[in-house]
Amino acid sequence: MNPFTESMFVLFAILTIGAWIGQWSWRGISLGTAGVLFAALVFGHFGLSIPKEVMDFGLILFVYSVGLTAGPSFFRTFRRRGMQFVVLAIVIVGSGALLTALAAYLLKLSPALAAGLYTGAMTCTPALASVLDSLHRIAPDEAALASVGYGVAYPFSMISIVLIIQFLPTLLKRPVKIEEGQWLAEKEVESPGLVAHQFRITNPNCDGRTVAEVNPRRLAHVNLSRVKHGDRVFAATPETVLYLGDIVMAVGSADELDKMTLLLGERTDERMDVNAEVLSVDVEVMDESLTGKTLAHMRVWEQFTVVITRIRRQGLEIVPHGRVTLEMGDGIRVVGEKSAVESFVARAQGSPRRASETSMTAYLFGLLIGVLIGLIPVPVGEGVTVKLGMAGGVFLTSLLIGHFGRIGPFRLYVPPAAKNLTRELGLMLFLAGAGTNAGAHLVDVLQDQGWVLLVAGASITLLSALAGLIVMMKVYKLNLLSAMGSLTAAMTNPPALASANNQTETDLPSIAYASTYPVALIFKILLAQALVELLGRLL
Template identity: 35%
Template sequence: MDVLSFLEDPLVLIFVILLLGSVLGQLSIKGLNLGASGVLLAAMVFGHFGYIIPSTVQNLGLSLFIVAVGLQAGPRFFKMIKSTGIVFGILGFLIVLIASITTIIVAQVFQLSAPLSIGLMTGALTSTPGLAAALEATNDPIASVGYGIAYPFGVIAVVLFIQLLPRMLKTDLKKDLKRTTGPVKHKGSPKSKMFKVENEQLHKKTLKELKLNQNSSVVISKVIRGDRSFLGRNDTVILKGDELIAVGFSEDLDTLKEKVGSEVRTRIEYKDNLKIKKIPVESEELIGKNLREIKLRANYGVNVTRMERGGFEFNQNPSWRFERGDILTVVGSERRLKLVENLFGKRQHSETNVHILSLSLILLLGIFVGMIPITIPGIGSMTLGVAGGPLFVAILIGHFGKLGPIHARFYQPSNRVIRDLGLVLFLAGAGTNAGSGLVEVVINEGFRLIIGGAIITIVPIFLGYFIAKKLFKLSIIHSLGALCGGMTSTPGLGACNNLIDTDDPAIAYAAAYPFALFFVALAAQVLALIL
């Protein structure tokens, strides 16, 4: 039997494309690689030779990928709307808007078709959900060709901009971060300090009556009085001469010092009783609950100082609803930390799989929402479709975590498996469909596609940074982090993280990314009506 005849079997074809695409995606040149988009390029080659993956496989991959992305973005999306982080969200929207306007101009100047133009935009913004929306809105697989041509430049341009800009400006990024006002203030790493109560007005007051700022990161873990010590609860009474052990960022600790008295640099033995431990959230019983509901400080005598989700760290927040895989930084005695570890670790191996019922309901609701016609005055009507509908529903349900029988707080590694598997299946299908016309399009439109993709990439980068720095008065680091989120560029975030040892780039990225994610998918459908 001919070796190539095996490729006639769709199952064999899929895994051959995934294998070769994965190898191609992992090839690195000076730290840059194509990642999952290697599958798209490999699939295009097979598509050129007439091999096609069934559309059902492509649609299945698209559905899984879009829902996983929406569930991941949901918890941050609405949280940022209600906070000062909305500035980053606005930036994400403006970057997509600039890219959309640039795409319209490029399409007119270079006489490019709507599918190619929209594909270029999604590639320039390195947005696979945008490509999915583009394919559905245009019903033309050639959009994948535009994406594949613009994507490499979209990755490289953002990384180069981030690496070269600080060198050209010759600015001390840490000093710029500290002196620049913005929605996120630079605070450094949390520390533990001891303070002596010397303020007469605090004598016989409770810790709650200290009235720490609501946004303060400070947590008072223990009150020491002579040879005795008390847990740092809201109803704990403090006396003049007591010593407080507090954990928080330097800036907030300095504020506490001004209110309380002086810092104590001796009696280190008291600190030895306190341990700091990172505890993962694994218990099914605690998923969807928050610190306020489980009364961790009152019932267990420990304090949570930080919370980490998806690689990003945040100050502790009593209203933060737990997802499986969250990591809490907890301060307390070794015995109490063990109790808390058992609390959050119950049944940690009993259920780490996806809730199939919930996933199915989210997909069905998303598809139904995607069918609802939306009228845009002066342009026409559109639908969110198979890409936009599930994305919107997943973001909404991801925010609440649970709606009736629907559980959206999946175990994070499981969510990544859904996302990555769905992505490569979708790219494999989209690539083979686009590959049939690849050579012809590149021969006829090659130069115009390359130049057009470069323009659609460069204009949002420069204008987005200018708006962040000049209009919103953000620091260089916050501007670059938001730019990466608006361009949905994870490699760009990696380059940004290498510039400075803080989590500020990641915070700005995480705030802008969900907005850009949603608006790119929406823009693809609107542009399909305009172009």
């Protein structure tokens, strides 16, 4: 068996056994994807390994899919609670640095060994890379000690945070379902969904005027979707004339609909069953020719003789108006004559294959940009430069792409199933590589350095996590799922994020992870290098 074939056999053996272990359940708790890590530790202990390129490729795929998923909600969440996530990152990362300095003083550790211990306890490979870069310039003979410290602390940190996240709801007696319900209720208040109400035209100023002339946007952000005149119900178009006694259906948020009594007239519960010739249909926009243009520019009624009454995007409902732009994957509700609606639905759906296809040019271009950004050295003074690393650059790029939905002229659409597959497969590849690397050196390092060094690394990890949890729960009173995501980001621990995501149907852990990760990553890179400099002068 040639080396490449052997590596591939080992890789898929680890993935298969790890996935099987991850399915084991005890009292409803399972390891999920993190089971690959434990399988990889055993394989690594017996001298089997995975190419580093496979591990790096997996990490890049994982953070890219997380960023694309969290991007649409990241900026909205960060604007509302951004400072909280910055403070949490600084508390956890800063606590780790202070504890490392204390351990170095008490145990008489060399600056290189202490800095490596810090990067391992924080599970931050980019920070280790920055430490090695500094050491190669100022003390090349001690660079190996940083790797030793990293190797001692890294396995425990990765495994312990995964287990903490897995058991945190039980330890804090805060069921995940209750936390989900509370967050969904808060989300509903912040971004209320759209509802439909009927109004009877009693305002004489509306009599004989068209919907376009009445223009409800003067007072409220709502859309008129249907009109009942006598016994006939039909779609409300801009040219539809309203008369006293007509019943109209308006769609909007509850607060906005309350304003309609001033414009149209009294609320009514009179039924407005659509007749056989009028359809109201929900459809997903998959035709690229309908995207990237405002509704005003598209002139939907004039071009298609249908009315768009609702738009659903990334879990939010948007009131259609002239400045709104349709995006690939939007869910819209259209109302109109049967033949017109059927024609528009066929146009919007495009080719049946489109719903399952990824925009590969945009997808790969985003990865390319992210990798390049991660390789750019950033000067921070006194001849010191730092890099985000490929994973950090790809993650930041994916947040922006996820938010804007495009890269210049290229629009990006990734089906949910493709995002899930990429995230899970990428994480499993990363865990296979990280686990075999850690398993290969763990026993040897413990024998050489003793258990004291392991205890020091474990203390840095656990006490830093505890400090962060205290601030999250006692000071900011974060939702448990948000706290889990923020903790995994501050510890830059993708397996722990996977553990959090496996416990919930919401994206809240990923959103919190995305909000905390950039700050935590940058501070860890800076503090790891600062430890080398400061401890070198103090010890």
